[in-house]
Amino acid sequence: MPLFNQISIIGVGLIGGSLAKSIKRKKLCNKIVGFFRNKTKLNKAVKDRIVDEASLDLRKSIKNSDLIILALPISQIINFLSQIKKISKDKKVIIMDAGSTKLKITQAADKLKLDFVGTHPLAGSEKKGAGFSYANLFDNSKVIITPTNKTKKGSLNKIKLFWKKxxxxxxxxxxxxxxxxxxYTSHLAHIASFCLIDTVPDKFLNFGASGLKDTTRIALSDAEIWSDIFLSNKKEVLKSLSAFEQKIKRIKKxxxxxQKKQLIKILDTAKNKRRIMGQ
Amino acid sequence: MPLFNQISIIGVGLIGGSLAKSIKRKKLCNKIVGFFRNKTKLNKAVKDRIVDEASLDLRKSIKNSDLIILALPISQIINFLSQIKKISKDKKVIIMDAGSTKLKITQAADKLKLDFVGTHPLAGSEKKGAGFSYANLFDNSKVIITPTNKTKKGSLNKIKLFWKKxxxxxxxxxxxxxxxxxxYTSHLAHIASFCLIDTVPDKFLNFGASGLKDTTRIALSDAEIWSDIFLSNKKEVLKSLSAFEQKIKRIKKxxxxxQKKQLIKILDTAKNKRRIMGQ
Structure with missing residues (x-):
């Protein structure tokens, strides 16, 4: 018997689409229903068999599901939690998200008294849309699960098992x-990357080699998704940015x-830290 | 007839080694002589046939050569220019470097009245040493040549032809x-990358995914080489760093x-700029 009977995926993009594909591969449910706001994308996802059924109507999309996955930008996840609360009559449905910040979302879910488990798969890329989704995106990737003291133990265990599978x-x-x-490990790097490419005068861009390309690849990420991430994690983002500014100031000095010796020491310390992460 | 009779390479690392291999592939000279300060590396380079001959004695390494290539960290290039001036009796030898900053080096060469052409291949990586060198490192890469008003036209043309070949x-x-x-296109990205990884607390490093890895890959670069680059281009590096700090401040604000709309606008502008560079 599969882990769930029917799973609804709200937001079938890179993450939602990859979830659908990997759920099918691992046979974690009998049916996947996708919610779309765009008829063209809906038709394409059904045609490509990413989902088994699809709807432009949220109520129809979540009816009879025992798991609803929200794979959307943060502010939309928070909006959809309220909408789901209003229309969902099934008390047994577990709601899970895949958002990149967790405090605002889990607080919103707790306030609505939903059976909610917050999760964040540390996978994905700067690419956007179901067209880039693939079934093994989550293989060996870390997934952080953030229960609150209102999270039901049974639901937490089921979602843990879901990701392990x-x-x-x-x-x-x-x-x-x-x-x-x-x-520190994600939001700061994105801001640095956006600022870095923004600092390079247009006329110099064609002199950028592989180093600049690597360093700014994540500046190809979606502006709306990332503004939501930064704003929903304001306090911590501002702290990490200030710490980064101090490091810049120290090198400038x-x-x-x-001070060549001190400079070499700073660069070597950074290099040794980066080595821990591997290639 | 090859472009040169004998080429000396002073510093047979990633760039020097790749130059040796690509010169051989294109048959641009009859003999390559390498200068080494380390017997083990000398023996390895001769055994691997990266160079035809090798010496620990600078005088012997450059004797009878019609091209001397300095593929060393900036401060060492400047030291070697003086040494070469003292021992070289052959007035016909052209001296070329492959250093990552050019003003300090060309000024030093002009002062010594050498027949010098400054060059900078925008190729390479964070890796170091002849073990990583390869014959097609410069294929389709940009090479910037920086003549001064003391550069001989014939020498400039020969070096242009050398890189084109x-x-x-x-x-x-x-x-x-x-x-x-x-x-802007290289030094700033390196400083940002070193500072970025330095900002991440050690205990959080294992949460870094591909985004952080890409953004900080160039922090694996050699500390001594890069401190030389930053210090030899102090004025411009400090200017680009200040511009970067302004961009960070604007996002922080x-x-x-x-201000979600303004934030999205900033991120989108940066993203569109990055798109120009391609993947």
Whole structure:
């Protein structure tokens, strides 16, 4: 028997589409229903068999499902939680999200008294849309699950099992811990990357080689998704940005004062840290 | 007839080794002589046939050569220019470098009245050493050549031809223009990358996914090489860093004030700029 009978995916983009494909591969449910706001995308997803059924009507999309997955930008996840609360009569449905910040979302879900489990798969890319989705996106990727003290133990265990069956490496953290960590390991890098490319004068762009390309690849990420992420994690993002500014200032000082030894030491420390992450 | 009779390569690392291999592939000279300061590396390079001959003695390494290539960190290039001036009796030898900043080097060469052509291949990686060298590193890569008003026209043309024969895309700029452009397209990205990884607390490193890895890959670069680059281009590097700091401040302001529309606009502008560079 599969883990769920019917799973609804709200937002069938890179993450939602990859979830649909990997759920099918692992046979974690009998039927996947997708919710779309765009008829063309709906038709394409049905034609490509990413989902078994699809609707432009949220009520129809979630009816009879025992798991609803919200794979949307943060602010939309929060909106959809309220809408689902209003229309859902099935008390047994578990709601899960895949958003990149967790505190605002879990707080909203708790307030609505939903049976909710917050999750964040550390997978994906700067690409957007179901066209880039693939079935093994989550293989060996970390997935952070952020229960609150209102999360039902049975639901938490089921969602943990769900991600484990998708070959993910499950880590349980509080939403606050998640948001603090990700502000350093993800949000800061995105802001630095956007600012970096924005600093390069247009006429110099064609002199950029592989180093600049790598360093700014994530500036190809979606502006709306990422503005939601930054704003929903404001406090932690601002803290990590200030820490980054201090590091920049320190390097500026050594360059200004021609302190070669200190500069080499700073760069070497950074390099050794980066080595820990591997290639 | 090959372009040169004998080429000396001073510093047989990633760039010097790749030059040796690509010179051989294109048969641009009859003999390559390498200068080494390390017996083990010398033996390995001879055994691997990266160079035809090798010496630990600079005088022997450059004797009878009609081209000397300096593929070393900036400060060492400047030191070697003086040493070469002292021992070289052959007035016909052209000296070329492959350093990542150009103004300090060309000024030093002009002062010594050498027949010098400054060049900078925009190729390479964070990797170091002849072990990573390969014969087609310069294929389709840009090479910036920075003549001064003391550069002999014949030497400039010969060096242009040299790089063209290695399949590089040759661009002639003044050393000052080069250093200004590269401060934005390369030096700034390296500093941002070193600072970024340095900002991430150690205990959070294992939460870093592909985005952080890409953004900080160039922080694996050699600390000594890059401290030389930053210090030898101090004025321009500090300018580009200040411009970057302004961009960070602007994003911080929009986040602090919850200005979502302005934030999206900033991110979208950056994204569109990055798109120009391709994947």
């Amino acid at each position: 998708l070959n993910a490496d499950v880590i349980v953290l509080s939403a606050a811990e998640h948001d603090k960590i990700l502000s 050594t360059i200004t004062k021609n | 290695l399949n590089a895309d040759v661009i002639v700029l003044s050393a000052a223009e080069h250093d200004k452009i590269l401060s 929009t986040i602090t004030k919850n």
